[in-house]
Amino acid sequence: VKNHERRERTRLALIVAAMECAQEVGYGRLRTADVSRRAGLSEGSLFRSFPTKLDLVTAAVEYAMAQHQERVVTEFVGLTVPLDFETALRLMWRLLSHPELVWTYEMSSAASTDAELRNAIAPILQAHSDAVDAFAIAALKHLSIPEHDVVKAFNVVTWTMQSLVVRDLGRGPSGHEESIIKYVLRAIDQVYGSAENNAVP
């Protein structure tokens, strides 16, 4: 049991170190030697926990996604005001542009041209996004968008925000999220009727 606990602690230290390295230097320049050094362990010990770099990266993605999911749930549950569309959109932007999530976007684009990476992480991304989407959609269902359109509207907003985060990485913060949020609010209002009357406690 003691050994098992120690193994788990080592694994977690390496996963956290890998996430930190990926945040700092990016996925493309992630080196196992840097990860083990940051975790205060030898590279040999890293390879005992994670036989390949891909195993380590996969575990780090899984961890980052679980953290993201936890943030989503905590933020939505912790709302002190009734959920309205503006609150929901600002929350979505904050969650989707979170620094601990942004490195996974880079990795996810690397997966588009790397079949091995894609096979390893696609199921994780899918499972996670299904869970997060289901949660957020359930929260939004109380508002004015009819049920058959909630998922579609949610997808449009999610994809728009994720692309804006990636685009801003390449050119610096644009602040465009502000005008997009305002526009989406107006669109919801025009297509589905007034959002204000639909706030739920």
Next chain:
Amino acid sequence: LVEDAVTRNPTAQRLSGRENSREAILVAALDTLSEVGYSRLRTATVSAKAGLSEGSLFHHFPTKVHLVAAAAERAFADIVNDAVESYADVDLTDTKLLLQKLFAVLSAKQVTWLHELFAATRVDPDLYAVFAPIVSSTSDTVDALAASVIRSTGLIPEADVVPLAATLILSMQGLIARDAARGESGLATELIDYLTFVLETMYLPAKPATEQQL
């Protein structure tokens, strides 16, 4: 852009040996980037594909960053050319067709590695310094192009033109990036249908809501 399209086609113009080898390296870099992406790009692979020495590559492009910047510039120019061609003589009253064409332009195979490059610039100051101005001017060009198509429909209030263009382009890019990383979701048709419904509801108020596409 037209000049660029001419110089790119080796048969269109007799190029000097120097220009020829630069062009061969650039074409090989674009091929390699769309195959393996930015993080796994090796200059040795590119020069081998071009049938030239790595020394010759470095003669034309002193560093890998220079090479990638030139490739990005070319890829962006191609995407812009594509967009211009694809919207020439289009039926501006067909919302769905306009959206389908936008999706096709944004699905160009070069877009995937450009996306990866956007993200990589975050942590690479050298890459950022070279690449940020290119991204900036190209996104501005693409946005302006989309805005001009939207404006020419004559249906969209001026205040909506820019945020609408941004939302359309970004939402499509998001789905394309997601599908590239996870495999085809088949959601493209649904997205285009939904955006068509939203735009027609917002801007063609005469159309009764019962006609909406589900």
